[in-house]
Amino acid sequence: MTDNQQDGRAGIDAALVRRLIAQQFPQCADLPVTPVKIDGWDNRTYRLGDELTARLPTHESYVAAVHKEHQWLPILAPALPVAIPEAVAKGSPGEGYPYHWAIRRWIPGETASPETVADLDELARSIAGFILALQSVDATGGPIAGAHSFYRGAPPEYYHDETLEALAVLKGRIDIDLAREVWDAALATSWDRAPVWFHGDIASGNLLVRDGRLSAVIDFGTCGVGDPACDLVIAYTFFSGTSRATFREAVQQDPATWARARAWALWKALITADIPVVEEVLADHELHT
Incomplete structure (x- = not known):
């Protein structure tokens, strides 16, 4: 162009x-x-x-x-x-x-990728530290999760109908029963504490690195205060193996929050037919439940 x-x-x-x-x-x-x-x-x-x-x-x-x-x-x-x-x-x-x-x-830096990141475990710890620091900010008066955040920070149940429709479309390509189990397990939990700040779209495209290390987090368009489960989705879309385990340990979130994180990752992977991410989510569910 x-x-x-x-x-x-x-x-x-x-x-x-x-x-x-x-x-x-x-x-x-x-x-x-x-x-x-x-x-x-x-x-x-x-x-x-x-x-x-x-x-x-x-x-x-x-x-x-x-x-x-x-x-x-x-x-x-x-x-x-x-x-x-x-x-x-x-x-x-x-x-x-x-x-x-x-x-x-303007913030200089390169978009995070396996090629630009020197050490995925270090990046996992850095992102976890960012999430915890963000959650520690006083949320008083902050924008409660809703339409402005495209319902990030709200219960994933908002996308229930869309998720079920996507499951029907992907029947035969994924384990539908297990995927529904992941979804239902998430909907059986809720964030029952005071709302905290979340970014809403912690994805590789919104992470900048310099000299191989995390240097900036950009695009706060979906940020708000509410349930931070949506900020854990990067565990399935970018990390795997030891780096995912490192992130999980460093970010210090409870099992129920991880259940909802899997639901957020599953919903997006289903509606985009991202089968590899769906498989990662299903395997993680089986590992941790």
Whole structure:
């Protein structure tokens, strides 16, 4: 895609970003605007010079994250062991673009992968430390899990019908009875303590590393306060074997929370037909129950 082509998502392109910047933040109007090499689906992100980014939601459902992150990122940052996005400014609708948008500080680093991570066990401990630090932040007044977090932090039961439909579709490709056992075991538990902070999407694409070590966690669009089980899903989508065991020990969560974590991982794997992750979840259930 060229610099000026639209990608079909909310009509966002570099030319739009330049117009918005010139209109609302003229002090940045001379900065070059370039698409980032690795982008997400919920937002389109552009570099503004060397130190800033512009992040524009692609749909109305992602706009709540702009306001939420602008308010809460500065509060969360001091308590966390690695960098997180720094909210610099919040843009308004304009130039035909209908949503609020964000300017953030650029965070250097490489996306976490088996190729960029020096030691998976060390990464597992680092992510566990991040999760525990996040849970320790005072959750008073924080955004209770709901539509803004796409129900991360709420009971996985919200996706019950979707899960059962996916199970029916995958009949014959996975052990349906065991998968239903995993799902039912999760729904039989609940988070019965005070709500805690969760990130909501701790996945390799939202982890940055430098020199092979975790250096930043990005994209807090699904964060909130509630049940932290959703933050354990990376155990099945990225870790395995000794690194999963290391993560499990370091993150210090109880068996019921792990049961719901398996349900979160199972739901996503089912609706995306990610059979390898489904198999990982089922094997882990059998190992720990």
